[in-house]
Amino acid sequence: MQKNGGVRNRHKGEKQNGVVSEVDEKKDEEFMIRESPLTELIDSSLHIRAIYHIFVVILVVLFCDTVIYDLVERGKINIGVTVVAAGFGEIRRGIKLWLYQMAVALMLYPLLRIYALFGSVARKYPVLRSTVVVMGVAGLVAVEVTLAAVPVYELGRKHLALGSSASVTCEMFRLMMKLVAVSTACGPRCLNGTPLPTFKHYVYFLFAPTLLYRDQYPRTKTIRWGKVVFHFLEVAAIVFYCCFLWERFIMPYWSDYGKEKTVEAGTLVRGMFACVLPGVISFLCGFYCVLHAWLNAWAEMLTFGDRLFYEHWWITSRFSIYYRRWNRVVYSWLRDHIYLPIAPHTGRSLATFIVFFVSSIAHEVILSLSFGFFYPVLLVEFGMLGVVMVPLTASSGRRFPNAFNLIMWLSFFIGNGILWSLYPMEYFARKNCPPSENDSFFIPKSWTCPEVILKPDWTFQNPLTMSNQSDR
Template sequence: MEKNGVRNRHKSEKQNGVAPQAEEKKYEEFVIRESPLTELIDSSLHIRAIYHIFVVILVVLFFDTVIYDLVERGKINIGVTIVAAGFGDIKRGIRLWSYQMAVALMLYPLLRIYAWIGSFTRKYPALRPSMVVLGVAGVVAVEVTLAAVPVYELGRKHLALGSSASVTCEMFRLMMKLVAVSAACGPRCLDGTPLPTFKHYVYFLFAPTLLYRDQYPRTKTIRWGKVVFHLLEVAAIVFYCCFLWERFIMPYWSDYGKQKTVEAGTLVRGMFACVLPGVISFLCGFYCVLHAWLNAWAEMLTFGDRLFYEHWWITSRFSIYYRRWNRVVYSWLRDHIYLPIAPHTGKSLATFIVFFVSAVAHEVILSLSFGFFYPVLLVEFGLLGVVMVPLTASSGRRFPNAFNLIMWLGFFIGNGVLWSLYPMEYFARINCPPSENDSFFIPKSWTCPEVILKPDWTFQNPLDMFKESDS
């Protein structure tokens, strides 16, 4: 029954290019359902063939790496070196994660203490505002404690890219979960409603959702075959992205900054060369995190609701895309930022605040991961992304095919820019000589190396060719 409803909803969306608001609300609660790609791959031979194409590309790329290294260097490199470099100093990363988890677990006894204090003050309603302030201050203190040490440690001594990204993403994940638990259980501490058990609290910390509920729909068994399959997909995609980085990104940017000058044509050629590996990495990252990784954890924890995303790839409106791309984060932003402030600020300002908070969070993750502040994603997501929401609100509904094409064009160009500018800055900070003007916040690639045109560069009007032929 549920699957039929989902299929009918997506059929309606394909015909109209938009999902009615009533249907959006209908699917907010947790129910047992599979992820959209799971349904599509199981039910459509065409989608399964596309999946096989990506697997074959990975296999061909794997053999390309092995054969090239065997012929050129006399040894076999299957990508383990670059993966190990990307997740370097993993022990320090595990220690930081352990600290974050310890702080998150500490919230539960604090909730118990807060409920115990609330039981004494329940007879005095005048004390309730003070108790609310105390509770908010306690949550803020726990959040700051959780974030302060990882931020300080990553700022003091940078981890490898993969390790620092994992630590930072986990930091934000736990911080959002603590907000959700506090929002749900804080009032219960004052009203005398029983708190969840510690077992359920721990379950929520690992469950693939950011919304707290006392109960979630659960499956009856754990299909360990699916768990292993999804974890193998995660490992394969990690190698896949490392291959893309090693074969298509590093050849263009690894020497950036070693020479004092670089021709503009070289930069343009490199940026366009990064478009395809950039968008492939974009799709692989989506599949790895929001499908394979979350489905593996959902299966291990018998978490029944697997709707971590929706059919974002067929939409023609950016507002719908942002809701469907990552329903896990979108639902948290909706429940804990948008809905509480919208009655006071209005829908437009509340939407802008949500975009701003999300863009800043993404930028913090990238800054702590790379070791420098370079707000490329902030401009693309927090500025251009916000502008595209009203521009595609009505036109995307009227011309769904055209604006779906425009949306994908934006994905290709945007990822090509991201996979060019961030590596340029990353290698510029490695290759360029140190300067007294070096700063965490000022991009070094803007001044080193100097971008020049070819000495004999001239512009020839293509229309002059027709004039010469006429004469």
């Protein structure tokens, strides 16, 4: 009953017509036993379960479409395995980089023990306290640099496959944020003599689906292994789902980009519009795969009780609320470790801008190391246009929630269509265009190869004229 009450309280303000009365959220620092919103919705609503089944059927239809296409065109069945294998190539090298990152993360615990010894000396000689604090900060910076330097160097030296490099880079940022969280929580303990957590709890925190450190988390009593297997099967299915979308809807438009010296602007526009629907489907699949299926699988294995990894962001009409609800795991870390510490000194507006800037830079680093080139499309969409939309929808989103929810979804469609067009264009331009002296990691090659030409010879036929001609 307590869990259901928590769900009712979380959705307080919802109405039957789907309009939500959005109020400023109170800071929720405490963890509690609760399920993810989609888990509650799928279990309690036949309508949401039907939508889930629709996506499953779409996956099955895409699977059949791929099988038929491969048999007719190539005479063999591929079912997207080639794209998956290419996307996660050199998996051994990726695992080695992950093991290195995990080893550096584990190294922080004995360093905290050593820092606690220096803290005991500082308690006897208070004049040394500031020096010990500086040593602790420098030590944390050194560990963070050590953790990030090798993966960044290795990925920059020799590009890893897209999926493998994205996994390594995301894991790098995840561990770096966890080290900041545990150091912030345990650093003062080393100075005042409070006992540090056990190594077992430290390892648990490294794998737990949260970026906020606590000495205790709400735990479930049992592990439902059937649920774990189901969520991991969902992750695998979504990976193949996205590969189907890439192979059937993205590559036909952009895989030959750069092989010809010129390309018509109309062809680019048509390709961009064709990528809108697969782009937004991939956006939704990525959200479900990472923030629901993947995190819930690990939460179930680790008996981690708080599954509120996101909230009902899809019904909001204000971008500020969307950014809070879309990914509560990262949002909570940004709030506690960047926004709240600097807001009293810089003000709320500048602190918010800094949070957006840091987050957009992190996203851009992940994409740059994953693709093997720097192309700040997401930086512009998220770090610039996203920031502008926050004040624009602050008051208007309250007054016209339905209209601005529609506008928000329209921006998702257009934004993802642009992302799923410009990044493949740059990726294949670097593969297909001949090398030149001006090639650079930071300069987009698709801007100069191929040459975009405009042929304004489009004509519009009068439908009445067409009808008269057909009658004759």
